Amino acid sequence: MRHILICGDVGAGKSTLIEKLLRENIRPLSGFVTKRMADGANREGKVYIFPAAGERHFSQENLVGVIGALGAEPYPQVFDTFGVSLLNAAPGALVLMDELGFLESRASAFCEKVLKTLDGNEPVLAAVKSKDTPFLKAVKAHPNADVYTVTEENRDELAQILLPVIREWNIEAR
Secondary structure, X not given: OOEEEEEEOOOOOHHHHHHHHXXXXXXXXXXXXXXXXXXXXXXXXXXXXXXXXXXXXXXXXXXXXXXXXXXXXXXXXXXXXXXXXXXXXXXXXXXXXXXXXXXXXXXXXXXXXXXXXHHOOOOEEEEEEOOOOHHHHHHHOOOOEEEEXXXXXXXXXXXXXXXXXXXXXXXXXX
C-alpha cells in the first residue's frame, strides 16, 4: 500500500487539499486532526488533537501543546495516550493524520505508532509540516509513502493528480 504524505509551508493548502481528497473517499475514516486555537492575531495559542471523524471538544485530555511567544510547550503524554488510541484503525479504514509536526517529537509511543501505521495495509493520508525533525524526516523517508509538496500555485493540479489514488483506494475497499 502506497500512502500519501502532503508537505508544505503554513498556509500552502495542505488541509484544504486533504478536504478535497476526502470528499471522494468511501472508506470509514479513522486517525486524527490537530487544530490550533489562536489567542488573538498572533501565532500563540493551544493545539488540540481530535478524532478524524466525530465530535470535537476542547479539554485537557486532548490538549497536545501550547504555542507561546517564547516557543512551544508540547504535552507528549497526550500524544502517547489519546493520540495513539486514534491511530488504532478499523480494518478497511482510511487513516487521516492532519497534521504531523514538531510537537509530537518527544512522544515516543505516538511516533512509533505513526511509523507502524505507515508499515501497514490501511491507506494513510497525511499532512506533514515542513519542519526538519528526526521524526518528520523518518515519516517523509518511509518506504511506503509518496511525498507531495503543495504550494499555492500547484494545489489544484495536485488534487487532480491525487484524486485517482483515492478512487483506487475506494476500489480496493470493495
